Amino acid sequence: MLVRQGDVGRIVQSTSQLHPAAHPFRCLRPLHRRAAAATANAHSDVASEAVLVTNARVAVQSNPREVYQICEAPCCSTSAASAAQGAPSVDPTVLAALAGLGLTAFALKRIFDTPSRKYDNNVGKEYDAWTEEGVLEYYWGEHIHLGYYSDEELARGYLKKDFKQAKFDFVDEMLKFSGAQNPKTILDVGCGFGGTSRHLAKKFRDASVTGITLSSKQVQRGSQLAEQQRVTNVNFQVMDALSMDFPDNSFDLVWACESGEHMPDKKKYIEEMTRVLKPGGTLVIACWCQREAETHGSAPLSEQEKRELQFLYDEWAHPYFISIQEFERLMKGTGTLQDVSAANWTRNTLASWRHSIWVGVFDPWVVVLKGPRIWYKTAREIVTLERMHQAFAKGLMEYGMMTATKKPLPPAAAAGAAAEGAAAPAAAAAV
Numbered sequence: 001m002l003v004r005q006g007d008v009g010r011i012v013q014s015t016s017q018l019h020p021a022a023h024p025f026r027c028l029r030p031l032h033r034r035a036a037a038a039t040a041n042a043h044s045d046v047a048s049e050a051v052l053v054t055n056a057r058v059a060v061q062s063n064p065r066e067v068y069q070i071c072e073a074p075c076c077s078t079s080a081a082s083a084a085q086g087a088p089s090v091d092p093t094v095l096a097a098l099a100g101l102g103l104t105a106f107a108l109k110r111i112f113d114t115p116s117r118k119y120d121n122n123v124g125k126e127y128d129a130w131t132e133e134g135v136l137e138y139y140w141g142e143h144i145h146l147g148y149y150s151d152e153e154l155a156r157g158y159l160k161k162d163f164k165q166a167k168f169d170f171v172d173e174m175l176k177f178s179g180a181q182n183p184k185t186i187l188d189v190g191c192g193f194g195g196t197s198r199h200l201a202k203k204f205r206d207a208s209v210t211g212i213t214l215s216s217k218q219v220q221r222g223s224q225l226a227e228q229q230r231v232t233n234v235n236f237q238v239m240d241a242l243s244m245d246f247p248d249n250s251f252d253l254v255w256a257c258e259s260g261e262h263m264p265d266k267k268k269y270i271e272e273m274t275r276v277l278k279p280g281g282t283l284v285i286a287c288w289c290q291r292e293a294e295t296h297g298s299a300p301l302s303e304q305e306k307r308e309l310q311f312l313y314d315e316w317a318h319p320y321f322i323s324i325q326e327f328e329r330l331m332k333g334t335g336t337l338q339d340v341s342a343a344n345w346t347r348n349t350l351a352s353w354r355h356s357i358w359v360g361v362f363d364p365w366v367v368v369l370k371g372p373r374i375w376y377k378t379a380r381e382i383v384t385l386e387r388m389h390q391a392f393a394k395g396l397m398e399y400g401m402m403t404a405t406k407k408p409l410p411p412a413a414a415a416g417a418a419a420e421g422a423a424a425p426a427a428a429a430a431v
């Protein structure tokens with residue numbers, strides 16, 4: 001049955017009095033005006049009945065008005081008021097399901113927005129856990145750092161590249177960037193399970209490579225892998241990079257790949273690495289950096305950016321990040337480093353974040369078989385990997401590569417050091 005807006009209450013009443021059996025009047029549905037006209041034509045008897053009832057009003061109203069169809073299905077409220085407003089009818093079960101979905105989405109967002117591994121001198125403990133679980137090593141291999149994707153590889157599509165090979169390529173590119181030539185003593189600061197230390201030890205067979213980390217599990221695993229691979233010129237130790245046991249001027253090459261992110265004192269980090277570097281030796285650092293803000297004309301961080309960074313600090317036990325430019329300033333500030341240079345490698349490393357997610361999607365069984373605790377942890381890692389990707393992609397984060405050499409000793413000091421060096425073996429021989 002068709003009736004017109006404005007007449008609804010009255011019509012329902014009048015028509016129900018006229019046809020109580022034929023029209024239970026469970027609801028009134030608004031129809032599109034054209035559809036209503038078509039319906040009215042097709043059911044002219046019914047329409048004329050409505051017009052009959054309403055014709056007093058139709059006669060005085062010249063403006064076109066909404067047309068309603070009286071629905072006979074027991075589907076919604078009989079309230080004439082709500083029908084007059086055209087309120088859609090919704091099944092309570094559907095409503096409950098929608099509310100449940102909304103609540104779940106809200107709860108999940110809260111859970112994933114609340115970081116789980118805030119920095120609290122817990123770096124060693126977190127890496128111990130990652131090492132014992134084995135998931136990180138399974139997917140990332142021996143190297144816990146981003147991979148390198150050349151421009152040609154990116155043009156072909158990053159998924160065509162082997163994820164683990166990208167990490168070996170990164171080490172080779174970082175070595176090229178450093179310009180280091182034939183180092184005899186190498187220190188790998190924050191060595192993970194020692195993938196880079198072993199790679200450098202194989203490349204420079206007559207060098208001695210030392211890797212340090214805060215995680216005793218990483219030292220165990222790194223030593224085990226060195227033994228399996230018969231790499232004898234490498235050793236691993238638990239040692240804090242901010243107060244190393246090594247004497248001054250010990251290493252030809254000091255290598256720091258993605259350990260600076262965890263350092264609570266970036267200045268001390270640079271100074272300690274510079275202290276143990278030999279004069280003329282090379283320091284090279286790879287580190288996730290945040291964009292420069294509020295200095296040298298750069299825009300301050302927005303509240304949204306601060307929140308995004310805070311999540312990235314907290315989720316993986318980072319105290320804070322600094323900018324590439326701040327790294328350069330700290331390196332120059334030592335007074336003993338020279339030829340400081342830096343580059344932004346975001347373009348050639350960005351693919352690592354999503355590639356890391358895809359390798360898990362293509363081969364999920366290691367995680368699936370480990371049970372709910374690891375499922376939850378892995379879900380968190382995926383969220384963080386994607387957030388990292390987005391932060392780097394939009395320039396909030398930048399991949400920093402920095403290098404420098406240590407100034408040679410002044411001639412007098414060099415002569416003194418050489419004399420000391422010559423006297424030491426003579427004294428040892430006399431004993």
Ligand SMILES: C[S@@+](CC[C@H](N)C(=O)[O-])C[C@H]1O[C@@H](n2cnc3c(N)ncnc32)[C@H](O)[C@@H]1O
Pocket residue numbers: 123124127142143144145189190191192193194195196197212213214215218239240241242256257258259262263
């Ligand atoms: C992301 S992993 C780096 C992986 C490694 N460079 C590689 O090639 O696979 C970070 C490493 O930094 C180490 N680290 C963090 N803070 C440290 C500190 N204060 N002293 C020594 N190592 C530290 C961690 O123990 C971990 O091994």
